[in-house]
Amino acid sequence: MLKIHFTPADLARVRLVPTLGALAETLFSLNALRGRVEEPTFGAWRRRVRAGLDSRFSVLADITPGRRPCFDQTFLARPDRDLSESAGAFLVSPPRSVRAEPDFYAGRRGRVPDLLAGLADALSARREVLSTVEAYFHAAVGPHWRGIRAHLDAERAQRGTIMLDRGVDGLLSSLHRTIRWTAPTLRIDCDPALDGDLLLDGRGLVLMPSFFLRKPAVMHDANDWADCILIYPATVGLDQAANVWTGDAPSGALGNLLGRTRASVLIAIADGMPTTGALAGRLGISAAAVSQHTAVLREAGLITTRRHHGSVLHTPTQTGLTLLNRWHG
Incomplete structure (x- = not known):
């Protein structure tokens, strides 16, 4: 205790x-993926995710083992950012900060997995870990993140x-x-x-x-x-879990066309989230990232943007709504 x-x-x-952001919940989800805890709530999600994992994801067991301590990538990647920003922050983390995590790991468990031991000094090792974490995010968490x-x-x-x-x-x-x-x-x-x-x-x-x-x-x-x-x-x-598992992701076709995050921005605008701040909070990404996505959507004629009493308001165009009806139901 x-x-x-x-x-x-x-x-x-x-x-x-x-929340600490998408990366943190992605790493936490590895704990929920094990065993059968709260099976009525997470069982269907577990079965679907497990069926899609292969040997390349074995490194995730080293990052987040079944018992503590674990490699605390969340703080190194800076909390409360979207996944791409967290990945960039992790890549540029000072070696001293990264080395503190395997040192703590070793002090509690003795042996440190080879890949984790190399993260402090080898940029290639960090990229390998990030690539695997990002692939897992898109398979297990990304479709439900909103x-x-x-x-x-x-x-x-x-x-x-x-x-x-x-x-x-x-x-x-x-x-x-x-x-x-x-x-x-x-x-x-x-x-x-x-x-x-x-x-x-x-x-x-x-x-x-x-x-x-x-x-x-x-x-x-x-x-x-x-x-x-x-x-x-x-x-x-x-009921809450069912809404998350079934009512959250852009369709595969829409995500492939626009990119999953940009498709989610368009869906959120159509759902009545008109401001940059509201979009950032709902999607768990930065305001700067929202502005980049809305600029692309505006140039494509899918949304319009106007100022109102100091706020920037986004509205879907008829073309944007037609696209959503065609590819997102």
């Missing part, structure tokens, strides 16, 4: 974030409402059945590798839901303890 001890300053610095992100946004909003109504005490008491709050200590039934006591010492705590991680976990930057993150399992009901 992990015990997190709060001071009054820590309670004042409790924060809520919806719905997953929307679900995590809703989870955060719900927790924020609890905090407004019942305070931090009510929030910490309601996170998950494996998390128990008895002021000033939060007790968490999690991976045995995390057993012990954690003193926040005024740094506060970031609370973050995960769609795929079904046991609580604690993450921190090995080089900077300023942000300590408690990841708790988001509430995922059968």
Whole structure:
């Protein structure tokens, strides 16, 4: 059991974030892919994804093994960015920061897999890992990312409402059945590798839901303890999961024509998400990336853009709507 001890300053610095981004949930999904945890919710997804994996994905078992510790690629890739930006950040991470992860891994488990040991100094090793992670994302998570992100946004909003109504005490008491709050200590039934006591010492705590991680976990930057993150399992009901698995992805034809992310931008605009900020939040990509995609869609005559009271509003054209009706149902 992990015990997190709060001071009054820590309670004042409790924060809520919806996600660390697409890369983080992709890595978390590897945990959900194992075994049969919450089979009614994740069983169909597991069977479909497992059927599409082959030997080239074996490296993923080294990155995220069944028991901790693991190679923490999330912090190295900078949280809360879209997948391509996270990949770029990981490629340029300083060797010292990358080397800290296998060193920690070795200190807990002894032997470090050869590929992970080479990530600090070999750019080719980083590219190999990223290529495999990106391929897995497009196979397992990408088709559902918009719905997953929307679900995590809703989870955060719900927790924020609890905090407004019942305070931090009510929030910490309601996170998950494996998390128990008895002021000033939060007790968490999690991976045995995390057993012990954690003193926040005024740094506060970031609370973050995960769609795929079904046991609580604690993450921190090995080089900077300023942000300590408690990841708790988001509430995922059968109906909510069904909506994510079936109602989220652009069709294969539309994705092939426009590119999957650009197709998702067009769909979101047609669904009534008119601003760049709203699109970025819904799709889990940066505002700059949204602007690039909307520029291409506008040049192709699929959307129009206008300014209204300081905001930039995007609207699908009839051509854009016709394209969606033809290729996305």
